[in-house]
Amino acid sequence: MLNTIHYGVSSAHPASHYFDICLTIAEPDATGQVLWLPDWIPGSYMIRDFSRHLTPLKAFTRNGQSVSIAAIDKSSWRCAPVVGELLVRYRVYAWDMSVRTALLDQFGGFFNGTSLFLAVAGQEQRPVTITIEQPQGAEVSGNTDEWRVATTLTRAGAEPLGFGDYCAANYDELIDHPVELGVFDYEAFDVDGVPHAIAITGAHRGNTPRLINDLKRICETQIRFFEEPAPFSEYLFLLRVVGSGYGGLEHRSSTSLICNRDDLPSANEPNAPSAGYTQLLGLCSHEYFHSWNVKRLKPDVMVAPNLRQPVHTELLWFFEGITSYYDDQFLLRSGVINVEAYAKLLSQNITRHLQTPGRVVQTLADSSFDAWTKYYQQNENTPNVVVSYYVKGAVMALCLDLMLRAQDHDLDNVMRDLWQRYGRELKGVSNENIADVLISKLGSAAEQFLQQALHSTEELPWQSLLEDAGAKVTLSAANSVSLGVRTQSADDGGVQLRVVDPSGAAAAAGLSAGDVIIALDNLRVNAANWDKRIAQYAAGDSISVYAFRRDEWLSCRCVVAAAAHDTCSLVFTEDPSVWPASLASSN
Known part of the structure; x- marks a missing residue:
């Protein structure tokens, strides 16, 4: 325990939705230890005030003597000076069915470290240990011995899928490994020598072998895309199935996902996946691609972000928009869907873009920068004044790819170039870094396009670029x-x-x-x-x-x-040498 920080996670009554946390600090600040909790979670750009779910904190010395603790602001506290170890106990209310926070009841639980773990100011780089205890209480569903733990936290004595001791190199690593506990289906599979697994929580009758087979093909294609070993030693998909829900959040070696129960492949799923299953695979593909594009190749301001306040960047179009472009492409490249299905997905994304009035009001750069206050805090007027950096960002990526292909390059080369220069070493990337790589391949045309696409509301040239690449584009009205x-x-x-x-x-x-x-x-x-x-x-x-x-x-x-003609339909040429038909066999 010497020189380490330890967190104990337990629950005496899971049905009450409370996690009990005991934080032990071996060497607290002699002038009075400050503790703080993040106000937002990386990957979800909104101040969420996680501290509102904490009960009053209580501090003690090792021998049980009470230590005064006072709030500094809404999410930080200062303990009185002590000699020796400092123990801090508190509870966290966990009743949010989302991928961003924490959930607990008698049927199982889930948490992100940003919701549970107070940071020890001045000691964020120190190693930490975590003990996850088996829940107590007669109301726990079934036999508590059936509950397991799914996480990519490093085991430090805990058995595989077991309760017990885990560790992390520092606070940043601690909060980047979500944890699922309870009764779930768990299947392991190998991808190019890297252990992968999926934990499915919730009642379902999905065709798990089909899902794993398709995931494996997608993951293989993405790992090989960057032409080097995966940047993680293992990977875990945490999938919660519900009656109605959708969402995902990326982490360094895992992702937490929510999907509709009916989106899982059925036992008699046809060779061509259903629309719901395609959407689920696209979500998995999106979050997996983030393992490179945002978790390691990331905006320079996000390399060591301040989790106590908004961190603005104009680059969400790149990290979310380009990822949104590639998530469907990898369904095609892996052979999970065919060219016709990909054309339909691309058509749907262009249609979403055209049917957003806000695209003529807000620029793409502003959409990224203002995500904290506009995109993530939507109301009835949002579609009229906001453009999605996911949707328009993906259309912009399409345009860049087609422009590059016309000059004997492609967006793949750009992504690999940026990865080699900045992603591998976690250097962080700036607007200028991205522009420099594009200019090196497109010349002044890149500068002109970036200005238009990012800083004006002028329509992107997606239609002419698609038609030049051999696609038939039809715009129609959904209604008269x-x-x-x-x-x-x-x-x-x-x-x-x-x-x-x-x-x-x-x-x-x-x-x-x-x-x-x-x-x-x-x-x-x-x-x-x-x-x-x-x-x-x-x-x-x-x-x-x-x-x-x-x-x-x-x-x-x-x-x-x-009605406006804002519904897009695409048909690609049958000539396999013309983009994007060739993508299906490019890997």
Whole structure:
């Protein structure tokens, strides 16, 4: 224990959703030890104030004498000076079904270190040990002996998948290994000599062998993409299946994922994966690619980020957008999907981009920089004023790839070049570093394109570049007419306006997000018949609209507009020498 920091993790009553933490500091600061908890988790760019889930902290000496502890601010505390070891006990409320925080009940648990582990100020680089104890309490589901632990934390005495002692080289490593505990399905598999595994939590009847086979092909393709051994000695997919949910968060040698139960491959899954299963594989591919692009090849400001405040960067278009471009490409390159399926995925992403009004309001660089306050704090007006650095970033990556291919290069070479220069040594990459590599291959055209794509709202030249590469591009309207709204079913019946385009017909009539429309031209409407009713009108028709705003009645007349041609469909040439058909066999 000498010169180390130790965390004990236990729970006396899991159904209460509390983790009990005991922090032991062998050599506390003689002037009074300061402790702090992160306010955000790397990979999710929003201040989350994890400290709100901590109960009051209590500090003691080794012999049990109470030590005073006082808050400095919302997420840091100072203990009174002590001689010898300092023990700090506290509880963490864990009842968030997400990949970012912590969850605990009688059926199992999950946590990220950013939610549980107080950092010891001034000693963040010291080695740490962790003891994860088996939960107590008669209410624990089934036999607690059936509970296991899934994590890539280094074992320091614990058996494989067992409770017990683990360790980390420092605080940064400690918080980058999420932990799953409970009853789960666990399957190990090998990828180019690197041990991989998947732990699936939640009731399901998925075809696990099919999932593992497809994951293995995707992982192999990505490892070989960078032309060197994987940057980790093992890798773990932590997958929680639920009735409705979706999300993922990358870590240095693992990822935590949530998916719909029905998205798992079925026992009779056809050779061509279903839309839901394709989405799950794309999520896995995305988070796995982050092992290189963001966990190691990362923005210079994220090499040693301050976890107490926002860390702004204009580069999320690169680290999320380019990853979003490659996640589907690796489904194609690994042979998990065919060219036609890839064309459909690419078409859907372009369509999402075209159907976002915010693309003509916010630049891509601003979208990245303002992620903390805009993209991650969305409301009903977000689609009107924000462009997604995931979606537009992927379209930008497509454009770069096609421009590079026209000059006998490709985006693959750029990624490998940046990895060799900056990623392997964890140097951090800047806007200028990326621009320099692109300019070395595209010349002044790169400068002009980066200015347009990142600092203006001018439409990207994706269509002309695709057509030059041999793709047939068709733009059509999803419907004949439009009110310029996105809708959802209202709790009390009718149709609630979820988003209202300020340039659309509904906004011109005075309707707002949140309004509940109950009738059009004296006929009742609901979520089930809304699309059919709107499709009965022609552009220029005037509709009597009856609605409620909160609990007050309103009526208006709305002049229907022609729907925009913002639905993209792509068909690639059958010539295998033309991009992207050749990608399916390039590895």
